[in-house]
Amino acid sequence: MQKLNKNVVSKTNRPIKILQFGEGNFLRAFCDWIIQEGNDKGLINSNIAVVQPIEFGRVKELGEQDGLYTVILEGLKDGEVVRSKTVVDVIDDFINPYPEYDKYLEYAKSDDLRFVISNTTEAGIILDKNDTDFSKCPASFPGKLLALLVERYKHFKGAEDKGLIIIPCELIDKNGKELKLILNDLAKLANLDEGFINWLNNANTFCSTLVDRIVPGYPRDEIKELTEELGYEDHSIVKGEIFHLWVIETSDPKVQQEFPLDKAGLDVIFVEDLTPYKQRKVSILNGSHTAMVPVAFLYGIDTVRETVEHDVLGKFVKNTIFDEIIPTLDLPADELDKFANEVIDRYRNPYVRHELLSIALNATTKYKTRILPSVVKYVERKNELPKRLLFSLASMLVFFKGERDGETIPVSDNQEFLDMYNELWASYDGSRESVQGMVDKYLGLKDHWEVDFSGIKGANDFVVDSVYAIMKDGMKEAVKAVL
Structure with missing residues (x-):
């Protein structure tokens, strides 16, 4: 049976507006599925470049399927059993920044890039005080993000309108605020100039979030039956529950204007206090x-x-x-x-x-x-x-x-x-x-x-x-x- 790729299911060409740190089951069955829904309803017109946050990950496997994978959602809605299948096609580039650091930094120069989304686990948003050498790929997620922002600041000469909207989804309290604090601490440890630090804080928008969906992940015990049902092999298939909730905390109106996923009939909520x-x-x-x-x-x-x-x-x-x-x-x-x-x-x-x-x-x-x-x-x-x-x-x-x-x-x-x-x-x-x-x-x-x-x-x-x-x-x- 043929493996899922763009010869089996066509992909839609869209600008890459989103840089995503993490390629795990949760992001793919939650954020990427929601972004697919927003695209399908004509709300955002955006694809994703996914960045592998640790040295060993799955971006190569995703690339082998041209970024295509199937999300199967199962559960009860209003008391009725519901099951859905969606082929997600939004992942369009695959970056392992350790051997491809130059390719990663090229995204800092993109006019299309507007958003950063992450789920690097609770251990991902940490301050590594030694992670200040941006001549090579930093070890931590904050280090990698800071390196990208430094490159973007230099390339666009500190233009205020080139800041990014940063939406972390790690399961820690006030994740956006915590990430911003760590980036500031790391910038000072790296002796970055005040001009950059001001741009970091004023041109970029950091949103704290609350995310909720149970994602059991790859259905290993059912894969034979699912393969027969789908008619193709999918090594990145992921299962989740029907329920989903994404609460995004921001006081900046442009976030909701540029990312209007709440208008897709989804449980996405923009609030000033989550x-x-x-x-x-x-x-x-x-x-x-x-x-x-x-x-x-x-x-x-x-x-x-x-x-x-x-x-x-x-x-x-x-x-x-x-x-x-x-x-x-x-x-x-x-x-x-x-x-x-x-x-x-x-x-x-x-x-x-x-x-x-x-x-x-x-x-x-x-x-x-x-x-x-x-x-x-x-x-x-x-x-x-x-x-x-x-x-x-x-x-x-x-x-x-x-x-x-x-x-x-x-x-x-x-x-x-x-x-x-x-x-x-x-x-x-x-x-x-x-x-x-x-x-x-x-x-x-x-x-x-x-x-x-x-x-x-x-x-x-x-x-x-x-x-x-x-x-x-x-x-x-x-x-x-x-x-």
């Missing part, structure tokens, strides 16, 4: 994930999908989101409801098997960062306890006893927390008094929680009652009290 959207994701998606794990697992369920489709546990998850998490957030109600329903569809995705135990890793810290802020805000706003969120905390304490139905279960967390749980459960003798002592110590970890539970009226007693009920009657009975 903080509420990050809080929405952390609270609703990550928070409900963390809240369901100990409750559902101790109930006898093993996966996310089974949990939300269960008569009792599905109600627990939905009520937790809509009744206790959403009231603590500050976006419009219709936006919050839409996102919450999309989250539930993602949980019910029949193409993904998401094990609860895989989410349980580092649950003690996850509860603190993902759920506890909702607990505090709920009490402040409602003057009552968010009983499902606190029941999840009680369930987590029981989960770390390391038993389900009399059998040992694997638990994972920082060793200091595992030692703490072992010590707490060593004091348990089946009495309510021993549970009281455990919970007093557990909620009294102020250095960890950074919250004074004693100031939340009734919280301690509720958690004690919940732990005692789970241990005495089992999860199936105990959970009924919070439904």
